Amino acid sequence: MKDDKDIKAQIHEYQTLLEDLKGVQIELPEPFVAGILIEKLPESWKDYKRDLKHKFGPMSLNEVITHIIIEDTNRREGSKAQIMQYTSNANLVETQNKRRYNNNNEDNNKPNYNKPKSNTSFKKEKHCYVCGKPGHFAAQCRKRATMRNNKPPRPSANLVQDDDVIAAVVSQTCLVSDVNEWVVDSGATKHICKNKSAFSSYTPIGDGEEQVYLGDSHTTKVHGKGKVVLKLTSGKTLSLNDVLHVPEIRTNLVSVSLLGKAGVKVSFESDKIVMTKIMSLWEKAIVIRDCLFSVFLK
Template identity: 45%
Template sequence: MEHQVDTAADASISTSPIALPPLPHMSYAKPFPDISKIEVFNGNNFIRWQERVFSILDVHGVAFALTEVEPIDNKLRDQWIHTNKVCRHTIISTLSNELFDVYCLYKEAKQIWDSMTAKYTAKDVGRQKFVIGNYYRWEMSDDKEIKTQINKYHKLVKDLKAENINLQEEFLAGLLIKKLPESWNNYKQQLKHKDKQLSLADLIVHIIIEDKTRKEIKNRYYNKKNLITNPRLLTPPSKRKALALFVENQANIVANVKEWVVDSGAIRHICANKNAFSSYMPVGEGEKIIYLDDSRTAQVLGKGKVLLKLTFGKTLVLNDVLHVPNIRANLVSVALLGKVGVKVSFKSDKIVMTKNNVFVKKGYCNQ
């Protein structure tokens, strides 16, 4: 009997519901935005700082508190209070200590945002003018390393972007070409006539390669005697003598450059007009170049023999003359004349040419 009573009691206990204590109320607050990558604003580059702050608040869906005042509707008011706290915290947490002391007194994010926009936007206008002025006034020169000047150009472009001034890639590349030194004029003309314009990144690589090539050519000049070099580099301009030769029917012989100059600093004969050659042999493209006084390079298209008919019926034969179309004056090398027995004497302001003690030509110094 006792066994039955116990069973009934157990059944009664197992069917009764168990009352659990109520769970405590928990609030799942949204985390504040991660501002670790936003640079602290100290009064400079406001537009950049403003864009970064707005972007991160917009991603979190709370940016409307920067432009909207506290709503009257209680349902909307609770949401606005939370978003205002997030925006205000984000703004003042990315300010320098000096600016924090100023704007921490504001309780609404919109007030801080509007106040800073009014103050620093006007300031940035002056900053933008300064940055734009630096960009357009900057020029490249031959006395500085090309890589150093390219880095400077990168910095100027970066300053423009920091002020929210974004220029088209084609414009940036075109202006860099224009900024190249005067000695790069031939190179600039080649780039302008390309069918496809290079991007800024490709153009910079192209310029650096060109600069490296130019340096290698200059180094080969100093290391190899047979390299075609600056025709006037061996003699300082202050000690150089030159003689303008008067040639019969000169205008018919030389179409582009009408003056032949005997130059004591030239180590090669050079002629600008192909028609002046009595015999001619083309030179492969890019095979030979010369360096000019102003650091420019000029292409040698060929070489051959030139016969100069002097006054008094005499003829001066020049062998192994280089054909350089863009030379400013046809050059006769004193050094090469000496090798064939023609002696050039400089007396006061006169220059006398003789061969085997026989008079050949006389002229006057023009330098």
């Protein structure tokens, strides 16, 4: 694995390789494939690799993937916090320099009666680089505040919790509420559906028996599980088994890893996703945000 490449994408490539091996009747032991994934982590993960080997004991491949994605998410959030701290320090230094500069200007602007008077005068015109209009600077521009408020929210990273959590879902601020839309998520470990009416077969689950971890740091219970058959815009159908019924989630999720286990190959390209099975094209969908692809149904 490489540091400059998305961890989840590299894990997906590894899972695809394992599925290809199963397709030719080569199935490796679970502890072996889990250990190989740990060994393939980048050099910057050296200390974490040691912790995975000695602190947690034997783990399944899904458990290893869960721990890796949690660590990757924490590292990304830590990097963002450092960048914000550096930016804050830079702004503080810039503000202090401006104050010194203004104080020096005040001293320089005091009248010096010892200097000979000049008949010419010069006044620098203010110019705003935000709106392009003269008469004020960028810090005083009203349009600047409007531009800040109109910035779209940044998507949050997919989260996978530890052993007590059975599914990974995206932050709810990034989700849409279209009941006919399913998001194909490379970080999800389970298929999830919010609408009970979408199930062709359904088995209720007792209160508190299973939970999923949401991106806003709380868990919600699973009401049931069953089978969902999706009718794609291409005319094909996609059958999903063991789909979790979670009414609280805002959109429906399709797990890439479970598709791979079912024999469906998922290829992520620059602006679309392609699902194939036995060399038969199933469906294409447009990308809607980082790591998330949407499949629109009929």
